[in-house]
Each structure stands twice: as C-alpha cells, then as structure tokens.
Amino acid sequence: MPRASAAAAAETARAVLAAATRQFAERGFADVSLDDVAEVAGVTRGAVYHHFRNKKALFAAVAEARQVEVGNAVVAAAQAAGNDPAQQLVDGSHAFVDAITVGPAARILLIDGPSVIGWEEWRRLDEASSGAHLRDALAAVGVDDDLLDALTAQLSGAMNEAALWLARHPDDDTARERTHRALDRLLGAII
Structure with missing residues (x-):
C-alpha cells in the first residue's frame, strides 16, 4: 500500500508541475493562483500545498525544470556536433537560443523568473x-582561464538578451534567422 501512495503522490506532483508550467507560461506568474493550478491539474488546492509550500516555491520548481530542459537541449546539440569543440560551442549556443524561446521557457525563465525567484537564485x-x-x-575552444568566467557571463548575457529580443518579435518571420546570424558573429570572435 505505501508504494501505491508514493506513486500516487509522485503522479500528483508531476500533474501539478505540468499544470503550473502551462499556466505560468500562458498567463504569467502574477495572473495565476494556486486554485487555477489545482483546477487545471485536477487536484485539490490542499494537494498543491502538500507538494509546494506556496506559489513562489511552485514557480521555483517549474523554473528549475525548465532550466534543466534547456540545459539538456544544449548538451544534446553539442553531442550531435561530434568531437569538434568549436562546432559543439556553436551548435550548443544555437540550441540554447531555440530551447529558451520555444514553449514555456521564455516567459518562465527570462520574463518572470528573475523577479519571482530573485536574481541570485535565477x-x-x-x-x-x-x-x-x-x-x-x-574552455574546450581554448579560452584562457583568466577570461573564462568573464566571457561565460558576457556570452550568456548576450544570448539571454537575444532570446528576450526574439521572444518579443513572434510575428517577425526573420527574427530567429537574424538572431542566429548575430550569434554566429559573436561566436566567430571567440573561435
């Protein structure tokens, strides 16, 4: 019996996370209540509170799951590039921009995330x-150790800003292609 309860609890938590992800992506953190999430998940509000202490904690769990998802897309693209470190950097960077701007990640991670969970946690x-x-x-393409942290922060910031720009231009058929061309220019200065 305990195993069935643990499995049911895990399924409830997954359902709540999935419902919260959809709600936060579509409506934004401010316009979603835990009652909304419970209704979409098909559970009680008490079930939501059983797994997450409040709306902010639920959002933090959703944001962490989206970050893992984006990271997995980066790794998959880099691995598909073979053994060339420069191509891995390029393909991984392009995968980041695409993964964070398609689906729920953009609003959750780039728009609401920093203000809801705070810059340090983000x-x-x-x-x-x-x-x-x-x-x-x-590091694999040979960036000097003394520049590695600074360049990581700067390139990461540039890609986050590019993703925000891309997310603000959903009706521009050329925005994604231009974003990728601009990213290639930046990466070309590194590799």
Whole structure:
C-alpha cells in the first residue's frame, strides 16, 4: 500500500508541475493562483500545498525544470556536433537560443523568473545548467582561464538578451534567422 501512495503522490506532483508550467507560461506568474493550478491539474488546492509550500516555491520548481530542459537541449546539440569543440560551442549556443524561446521557457525563465525567484537564485539555476555547459565549451575552444568566467557571463548575457529580443518579435518571420546570424558573429570572435 505505501508504494501505491508514493506513486500516487509522485503522479500528483508531476500533474501539478505540468499544470503550473502551462499556466505560468500562458498567463504569467502574477495572473495565476494556486486554485487555477489545482483546477487545471485536477487536484485539490490542499494537494498543491502538500507538494509546494506556496506559489513562489511552485514557480521555483517549474523554473528549475525548465532550466534543466534547456540545459539538456544544449548538451544534446553539442553531442550531435561530434568531437569538434568549436562546432559543439556553436551548435550548443544555437540550441540554447531555440530551447529558451520555444514553449514555456521564455516567459518562465527570462520574463518572470528573475523577479519571482530573485536574481541570485535565477543565476544559480542558469549556472548549474546551460551556464555550466557554456563555460565548459568555452574552455574546450581554448579560452584562457583568466577570461573564462568573464566571457561565460558576457556570452550568456548576450544570448539571454537575444532570446528576450526574439521572444518579443513572434510575428517577425526573420527574427530567429537574424538572431542566429548575430550569434554566429559573436561566436566567430571567440573561435
């Protein structure tokens, strides 16, 4: 019996996270209540509170899951590039821009994330996933140790700003292509 309860609890938590992800992505943090999330998840408000102490904690869990998702996309693209560190950096960087601007990630991570979970937590999540992969890729292409942290921060910031710009131009059919061309220029100065 306990195993069924643990499995049911895990399924409830997954349902709440999925519902919260959809709600936060579509409506934004400020316009979503825990009652909304519970209704979409098909659970009670008490079930939401059982797994997450408040709306901010739920949002933090959603943001962390999106960061992991973006980081996984970066890793997959870099691995698909083969053994060429420069191509891994390029493909991973392009995958970051695409992953963070498609689906729920842009609003959750770039628009609401910094203000809801705070800059320090936002940076910690970024550095633990895609930021760590970016630093590794820059080291692999030969960036000097004394510049590695500064260049990682600057390139990460540039890609985040590019993603925000791209997210603000959803009706511009050329915005994504121009974003990728601009990113290639930046990366060309490094590799």
